[in-house]
Amino acid sequence: MPQQPSHKTVFLIPATVFCQAPRQMKNPSQSVQEALALRRMGLVQAVIELLQHHWPLSAALQQVSSAHPLPGDGELPPQFVAQRTLEDWYYLFKKGGFDGLKPKLRSDRGKPRRLSEKQQHWILEQVRCFPGVPVKLLYRQWKQADPTLPALSAVYRWLEQNDLDAHGRRYLLRQNIPGPTKTFEAPGVNDLWIADFSPGPFLALHPKTVATHLCVIIDDHSRLIPYAQYALAADTQALLRCLKEALRRRGLPRKLYTDNGGPFVNHHLRIVCANLGIRLVHSKPGHPWSRGKVERMFRTLQQDFEAGLRLPGQGAGSMEELNGKLASWLQEVYHPRVHEGIGESPQERFARSLPLLRPLDPHLDLDRLFYTRIDRVVRKDGTVRIDNDLYEVNLALRGLKVQLELDPWIKNPVLVRYKGQDFGAARKADRHLNSQIHEQGGNSHE
Incomplete structure (x- = not known):
């Protein structure tokens, strides 16, 4: 059975801190990168050695991370690499070998990382003028106008320092809403x-x-x-x-x-x-x-x-x-x-x-007032089309533009009007019945 690590009080630190050169060296030189990669390689090799003795990966990571304290002041409690950090190094080594353990260079190397005083004032002015516009969208426009503008993260930090983070911009947006926002109440019943x-x-x-x-x-x-x-x-x-x-x-x-x-x-x-x-x-x-x-x-x-x-x-x-x-x-x-x-x-x-209150007229046809109105030109056969259905109207209206009043969901009745005069209700055309009438009148389809 593999020996399990003993319980002890440890302080875990992330990968960005372990085995790094002094903090002022944001982009380490090639020799420094190799030195850091060698130190990480030593821990990864210890993990690989335990795996060769049939240790589970989780147990091997825990054992190595708790048994190799970082060099430091002896008066302070020992610090250890976090188990998750060691696991990341292990997979980086499997994927990229020794080069995979070298710390990566900053993506913004050689670019300005601080806002100038002019840029600071400009950004605050723009965000206060447009609090509802996403900062990413504003940043793209600013970057086109000023290519020296640093990374978006620097802008976010500056906005946070000036209480213009997401919460602050939402509050500012609410304050800039035009028009009255006070509570109101209609003066009487049925006014609104x-x-x-x-x-x-x-x-x-x-x-x-x-x-x-x-x-x-x-x-x-x-x-x-x-x-x-x-x-x-x-x-x-x-x-x-x-x-x-x-x-x-x-x-x-x-x-x-x-x-x-x-x-x-x-x-x-x-x-x-x-x-x-x-x-x-x-x-x-x-x-x-x-x-x-x-x-x-x-x-x-x-x-x-x-x-x-x-x-x-x-x-x-x-x-x-x-x-x-x-x-x-x-x-x-x-x-x-x-x-x-x-x-x-x-x-x-x-x-x-x-x-x-304004009561309804008892003689009012309320249903008809809820009808919609559509205009149609009566065809030569005395019909009008509503959706996919044909309706027969008075033959005297052939060729004329009439107004139909109907409930669009029921379509019964369909009332016909022409120049303010009622022409009764249209009837849904029955083509089979009409064909029999034509045959009885001597107009055979043969």
Whole structure:
């Protein structure tokens, strides 16, 4: 059995310190390099000798590293080469022989390594002007303008000394954000609704598990939720379905505030808001805190409602059940509970302003106001094409440009208008039925 090293108190040092010439010799001469390589070679040969006696590599490295103290002052505790350092030398020797043990020259040999006073002031000025631009990108431009600029590491050290490291630049960037960043609140109920999407819980729907997306609309003044609903996708269809139900329950808002995501920046939503007299407002890109109320609402939902779904027997087995549980939680828990931000419950603050709300006209066809509008030229056979489907319209409209109003996801009904006049609903063309009519009329296809 190989003799195991005895336990002793040692001080391990890295490879950059062991057997080096004095510190001022950053790039040692050839003779110094060979001297250092010879000292390392002695330790590596000791390891190889133990391996020839069938020692495991780890045990051989431990034995050699702990049994060969470095030369030094006898009054100080002995210092030893770290086992990992000795292992690196061993593999360097196996790969490159004796030359592999020679210390490498600095890659920036012969180049300036310190910033001049002019360069120091220039770098600080540039970084303070552009705190959001990566230093590597700035450095490439600086290097083109001043080839004498030292290595990037010298720039990073100088920035760190002046509190402009990554953390300092992020802080500076936050201070340079233009425009008001103070908290705000709409003066009245339904003056401002905020809408957004958030990832929801997963549903185990046979035969697979699907992700859900939660669409929430919150009233800025009362913090009441006019409507919220889970859907299978965070798209315009889910947003409009949620907005339609919110209007039916809580009346008309004056403004709808959203981010710049795809569901909120499209022609269909702009048409719907214009029909309803709602001003559509988008937040500035990169300013998520302006929608802080709805983001805080998402956190409340995740920590309260969605966390409760993970309790035994509380999960939802379908999308309908999930939305039903959400509606119950809003009405029974969230709306009656005192909101810390306003000092009262959302339903109490909302109820005080009921006489001031803009209700929907009971004779209003709300579904039609949510239709999109597209223009089509009627073909000679009296049909128009929507996606890959043909629809028959009044033959009197052949060759004319008409406007179609429809729900783009259902496409039923498809209402036809020409110069402000209604021409009824288009009918989906049945080509097989039309062929029979032609045959009965004597126009055989034979």
